[in-house]
Amino acid sequence: MRKNIVAGNWKMNKTLQEGMALATELNETLAGYTPNCDVVIGTPFIHLASVAAAIDKKKIGIAAQNCANKEKGAYTGEVSAEMVKSTGAAYVILGHSERREYYNETSEILNDKLALALANGLTPIYCCGEALEVRNANGQNAFVQKQLEETIFKLSVDDFKKLVLAYEPIWAIGTGVTASTEQAQEMLAFIRSIIAGKFGQEVADETSILYGGSCNAKNAPELFAQPDIDGGLIGGASLKVADFKAIIDAF
Ligand code: 13P
DSSP states (O other), rough: OOEEEEEOOOSSOOOOHHHHHHHOOOOHTTTTTTOEEHHHHHHHGGGGHHHHHHTTTTTTEESSSSSSSSSSSSSSSOOOOHHHHHHTEEEESOOOEEEEEEEEEEEEEHHHHHHHHHTTTOOOEEEEEOHHHHHHHTTTHHHHHHHHHHGGGGGHHHTTTTTEEEOOOOOGSSSSSOHHHHHHHHHHHHHHHHHHHHHHHHHHOOOOEEEESSTTTHHHHHTTTTTOOOOOEGGGGGSSSSHHHHHHHHO
């Protein structure tokens, strides 16, 4: 059975002290309680090692929000997949639309990041999703298919099976506009169908695909009840334990 996952993406929020307080509170809240899903928090790089030392990593997985497309060396300011792994993080978010858009991350760059993440034993949470213009022109399926064909569909089946996918329509991120349950389910079913076409139905059935974009405690139960929605990648609502816990409890 594929896993249900609720993953937080803190983005560029929280000082080290604030982040530690948030992670510790979440850890305490989940102690003595078994959620019906895997829980992951995607912190900024600076929090990774401290958070890893302070929480129960069997209960809360830790994700970086990025890693370098180079292995090591003279790349000032970059953080390698190996470094991420050494902190105790188990996941890395790759291909987020904010990185594609603001930091010009191309499919070529993402392929290098994916290879390095996998080589270092990190689980990529690989994001895809279309802009509003594409949705308005009804081009979302072709757009997302191209994003996947240029990147993760080039992986071996064994590597593909290590990924978690996240569909995040850009028009729903941070806007308060969630994709309707039908729109989200329809796209995730489409993604699963093209995974089946590429890697076979069994692999498609085992792939966890998350929805992201203004997911909150109110809309999560209906979204997570859909047959192809295996959880959420949560931005704003992951920054407060009560909000995030309510989303976890939607499973
Ligand atoms: P919001 O939940 O703030 O819309 O962000 C979604 C997102 O981009 C998670 O990666």
